[in-house]
Amino acid sequence: MSSICLEDYRCKLISKIAYSDTQQQVKRYLDAALKGLQTHRVNGHITLRFLHRVEQELQRYQPDDGDPLQWENVQAGQRYCTALLLQLQKS
Numbered sequence: 001m002s003s004i005c006l007e008d009y010r011c012k013l014i015s016k017i018a019y020s021d022t023q024q025q026v027k028r029y030l031d032a033a034l035k036g037l038q039t040h041r042v043n044g045h046i047t048l049r050f051l052h053r054v055e056q057e058l059q060r061y062q063p064d065d066g067d068p069l070q071w072e073n074v075q076a077g078q079r080y081c082t083a084l085l086l087q088l089q090k091s
Contacts, residue, residue, distance in 0.1 A: 006042075006050055009033070014057050014077075018066060023076040030054075030080050048088055055081035 013033050020026045033054075037047045058081065061074040 006046075010050060010054055010057070013054060017058065017073055017077040018061070018070045020073045023073060026073050026076045027080050030077065030084065034084060044088070048085065051081055051085050051088070055085065 013029060016029045017026050020029065034047070034051070037050060042050075055078060058074050058078045061071070063071050065071070066074075
């Protein structure tokens with residue numbers, strides 16, 4: 001995957017997170033993204049950077065940027081990204 005593809009992938013992922021029906025779906029999207037990166041044998045430090053950038057993008061959202069469900073999804077995505085980053089950094 002090239003950097004342009006990863007940028008597009010990240011943008012689509014963030015959109016899917018915001019417009020998810022449930023917070024469980026948010027986790028599934030993030031897990032699928034991580035698994036996809038690992039399947040394509042993306043270097044570990046690039047995977048960490050990808051997740052960190054997703055987390056940063058989610059942190060830019062404000063409560064007034066969408067409806068309450070979108071805000072909850074964004075917050076759930078932030079928390080799960082943080083947990084994934086900590087897990088990956090330990091391994």
